[in-house]
Amino acid sequence: MLLCFFTRSSFGFVARSGTKGWRSLASATTETAPTVKELPVNYSMEEIVSLCKRRGIIFPSSEIYNGYAGFYDYGPLGCELKKNVKDAWWRFFVTSREDVVGLDSSIIHNPATWKSSGHVDGFSDPMVDCKETKLRFRADQLFFSPVINEQNEILGYACVQENTDEQMVKDAKKQVKDLLKTLDKAGEAIQAFSFKEVNEATEEEMKQIPSPASGKPTLTMPRAFNLMFQTQVGALSDESSTAYLRPETAQGIFLNFKNVLTTSRQKIPFGIAQIGKAFRNEITPRNFIFRSREFEQMEVEYFIPPGDDVWPEFHQKWMDDSREFLLSIGLREDLMGWDVHKGDKLAHYAQACTDITFKFPFGEQELMGIAARGNYDLTQHTEGSGKSLDYFDEQTKEKYIPHCIEPSLGVDRLMLALICSAYAEDEVGGEKRSLLKFDPKVAPIKVAVLPLVKNKEALVSVARELFDKLRVRWNCQWDATGAIGRRYRRADEVGTPFCITVDFDTIEKDNSVTIRDRDTTEQVRIPMDEVVSYLSKQIDGYA
Ligand code: GAP
Numbered sequence: 160m161l162l163c164f165f166t167r168s169s170f171g172f173v174a175r176s177g178t179k180g181w182r183s184l185a186s187a188t189t190e191t192a193p194t195v196k197e198l199p200v201n202y203s204m205e206e207i208v209s210l211c212k213r214r215g216i217i218f219p220s221s222e223i224y225n226g227y228a229g230f231y232d233y234g235p236l237g238c239e240l241k242k243n244v245k246d247a248w249w250r251f252f253v254t255s256r257e258d259v260v261g262l263d264s265s266i267i268h269n270p271a272t273w274k275s276s277g278h279v280d281g282f283s284d285p286m287v288d289c290k291e292t293k294l295r296f297r298a299d300q301l302f303f304s305p306v307i308n309e310q311n312e313i314l315g316y317a318c319v320q321e322n323t324d325e326q327m328v329k330d331a332k333k334q335v336k337d338l339l340k341t342l343d344k345a346g347e348a349i350q351a352f353s354f355k356e357v358n359e360a361t362e363e364e365m366k367q368i369p370s371p372a373s374g375k376p377t378l379t380m381p382r383a384f385n386l387m388f389q390t391q392v393g394a395l396s397d398e399s400s401t402a403y404l405r406p407e408t409a410q411g412i413f414l415n416f417k418n419v420l421t422t423s424r425q426k427i428p429f430g431i432a433q434i435g436k437a438f439r440n441e442i443t444p445r446n447f448i449f450r451s452r453e454f455e456q457m458e459v460e461y462f463i464p465p466g467d468d469v470w471p472e473f474h475q476k477w478m479d480d481s482r483e484f485l486l487s488i489g490l491r492e493d494l495m496g497w498d499v500h501k502g503d504k505l506a507h508y509a510q511a512c513t514d515i516t517f518k519f520p521f522g523e524q525e526l527m528g529i530a531a532r533g534n535y536d537l538t539q540h541t542e543g544s545g546k547s548l549d550y551f552d553e554q555t556k557e558k559y560i561p562h563c564i565e566p567s568l569g570v571d572r573l574m575l576a577l578i579c580s581a582y583a584e585d586e587v588g589g590e591k592r593s594l595l596k597f598d599p600k601v602a603p604i605k606v607a608v609l610p611l612v613k614n615k616e617a618l619v620s621v622a623r624e625l626f627d628k629l630r631v632r633w634n635c636q637w638d639a640t641g642a643i644g645r646r647y648r649r650a651d652e653v654g655t656p657f658c659i660t661v662d663f664d665t666i667e668k669d670n671s672v673t674i675r676d677r678d679t680t681e682q683v684r685i686p687m688d689e690v691v692s693y694l695s696k697q698i699d700g701y702a
Pocket of ligand 1: 406407408409439441448449450451452454456458525526527528565567568569570571572573
């Protein structure tokens, strides 16, 4: 994973220096180099979910009440990982740049916001209900196919939820078996399936398509279902008090465009960045934290001058920077891709949108989007509020409503991609090792401090002093129990990039410690007073 080791110097990071300048070690605590296996990409989501639970990264929300679909809690390691991801993003896109400033707007805006932005009328997914089981499905994720025999007769329909092609055929075959049995035609040959979204089904077809939940034709026709969560604000509980939990952080940025412009001394082009919670009443929350009902977004609205020849260059630059950021925090390059939205997938107001995709265990899916949104939002809010949101260019003496480029990335979705990127197995000394190869910048625990023995007071107190010094800067772990190899393994499993061992030589000879690298298991011996600067270089990218 060479790319993990290099980040861009123009954003305040430098190449990690590896172990140059410090002595490599072979001692009682060293291990044989790991046999590097190709990192697995064939693990299942079940494995990832169970790993996250076992290691205290992510738990189902309200688990003692059997959970709550679409909501998750982040445990001790998960909340550190999340914080580090957000800090890295903020450092890369806000504090390292002079042309982007931050914002933290309220989650609940004046409800007029969502009318103007189009979310009240248009932020919906088509859904179908199963009248018998009361289960609800997204119509664009439910597929039906006629079941046709070799004489070209339609014997009935199969209806399955979106999945891999193989799984969909498998699920449909199961239904066909039951169908043929009820028709007294068991074993009859049928033609290959031709799946279509139930969105495209006619009313006549819908009357015959079986619900995947009841096995009977109990599905309603598709209806628009608004994804915004409603709440009531104030003591009254009528329509006038209806408000919405924001489904994206972006609108808070548009509402504050003038406030930020007049207080930050920025000139176009410039951006406003925001990290915060967003809520969507997803019909089918799925794939763990990939699509949940409460999640966090990291968004920038980068305001630019109008003009068909202006936005393409800015759009390209934001795509390049987004990719670079993702690589800088350890996303596996071989699992990343691009999806350029064609006309039919493009929102009516957008000039362009390109997704950066990631090959999750359940398939290649959108990780983030980079859109050229024109001036749709500022125009809508100008009309809705009656307040001018235009910009006066001092140089050209032109007045215009700025256009914008919008890179939008989900924190939770990125965490899932990072966990998938980091999950690895190899062998050390013939023993299987399971590890999380988190980049040091985002690793939940940066350093584990290990006194070689726990019953030698002088040694333990030196180790403790070092631990106290390090944890002022980084999240560190104290581990004094068990054989040293076992302790290394525990640190590897939770993705801790560095283990520091304080041994007898430390207190009797050289006042130095050994620092072990998680991925290579290589060790270097470093004088105590150089430990902080060594780790700073490795973790933060600067000394
Ligand atoms: N302001 C633009 C916007 O919100 P979006 O494509 O709907 O665009 C942007 O969302 C990003 O937010 C997605 O690429 C994804 O990373 C994240 N996201 C969206 N819906 C999500 C959900 N239900 N659960 C987790 N992340 C989600």
